[in-house]
Amino acid sequence: MAVGSLEDHLFDAWPSQKPLDWNIRMKIAAGAERGLEYLHDKMTPSIIYRDLKCSNILVGEEYYPKLSNFGLAKVGPSGDKTHVSTRVMGTYGCCAPDYAMTGQLTFKSDIYSFGVVLLEIITGRRAIDYTKYAAEQNLVSWVCFLDFLFFLCKGIYLKALMDQNEYIDTKKILLRCFGTLAAALHDFDID
Numbered sequence: 325m326a327v328g329s330l331e332d333h334l335f336d337a338w339p340s341q342k343p344l345d346w347n348i349r350m351k352i353a354a355g356a357e358r359g360l361e362y363l364h365d366k367m368t369p370s371i372i373y374r375d376l377k378c379s380n381i382l383v384g385e386e387y388y389p390k391l392s393n394f395g396l397a398k399v400g401p402s403g404d405k406t407h408v409s410t411r412v413m414g415t416y417g418c419c420a421p422d423y424a425m426t427g428q429l430t431f432k433s434d435i436y437s438f439g440v441v442l443l444e445i446i447t448g449r450r451a452i453d454y455t456k457y458a459a460e461q462n463l464v465s466w467v468c469f470l471d472f473l474f475f476l477c478k479g480i481y482l483k484a485l486m487d488q489n490e491y492i493d494t495k496k497i498l499l500r501c502f503g504t505l506a507a508a509l510h511d512f513d514i515d
Contacts, residue, residue, distance in 0.1 A: 330389065330445075331381075334378060335448075343448070360438060370400035376418065376437035408430075416452055417450075417452035
């Protein structure tokens, strides 16, 4: 993997390095999703990755992503079990709230983390960034607030969400991404 991690390209790029264009960002997101799908649905036994974040997505020469660092991965529930009880571990800002509160690890925990990574890809911002104002430090909270403003103001704040290094003029792509995010970040119940 000669090109580095997704984190390197989104947040730690060299000054001479161009930001990732929209197609490459979506290629990386789709590849990471396929990796999770393989772990959850095609492996026997199934695996819960538990630490999906930008630094654990490596990209190669053609920007094909690979999931790395399986140190926190767990075998998923089997049979009629819905979760695996475990000590809460993972990265702050990427860890699913229901898992953090209960210690019950499910496949939805990885889906939540994927939603956070997708937000990082779209916005070009870190999940947790203490260099921002207090209201903007947690990316998911900030986006939920902007989502609320979006409904109130009919889209005036939509551009505030996008990575300012990458101009995107395609409403269709944005709507598809926000639909994916809504499913990933808001489809959680603790039971």
